[in-house]
Amino acid sequence: MATQAKTLQLVQTFGRKRNATAVAACRTGKGIIKVNGVPIDILEPQILRVKALEPVLLLGASRFGKIDVRVRVRGGGFTSQVYAIRQAIAKGIVAYYQKYVDENSKREIKELLLQYDRTLLVADPRRPEPKKFGGRGARARRQKSYR
DSSP states (O other), X not given: OHHHHHHOOEEXXXXXXXXXXXXXXXXXXXXXXXXXXXXXXXXXXXXXXXXXXXXXXXXXXXXXXXXXXXXXXXXXXXXXXXXHHXXXXXXXXXXXXXXXXXXXXXXXXXXXXXXXXXXXXXXXXXXOOOOOTTSSSSSOOOOOOOO
């Protein structure tokens, strides 16, 4: 049991966008990336697949070669789920390199990701504003008639 705990190198990170939450589990492996049990190469919708693969394309296959990433995603719509997936993968790789590889390569990866797009590592804090009385939405009001 003690030897198995030594070999298992696991890091769990999460990514959020609006109501979508993705949890990525990065562990030592063969370079497999799966989302909800399905390989990321057949992720739907096809147009957003490149967006989910951005961390892999930016960092190159060499950095992902010995790391398996399993992502579970729930909530939100298609687009926000894809943005949550890409954030979870990027944060997972940074955390894995920090914990199990070395600080210099982690810093290099983090700078590269932040330079490309800050939302790969930092969550978007915007949330919908609640509806108020006197109108149809958060800000819209009923029109006044003065006659």
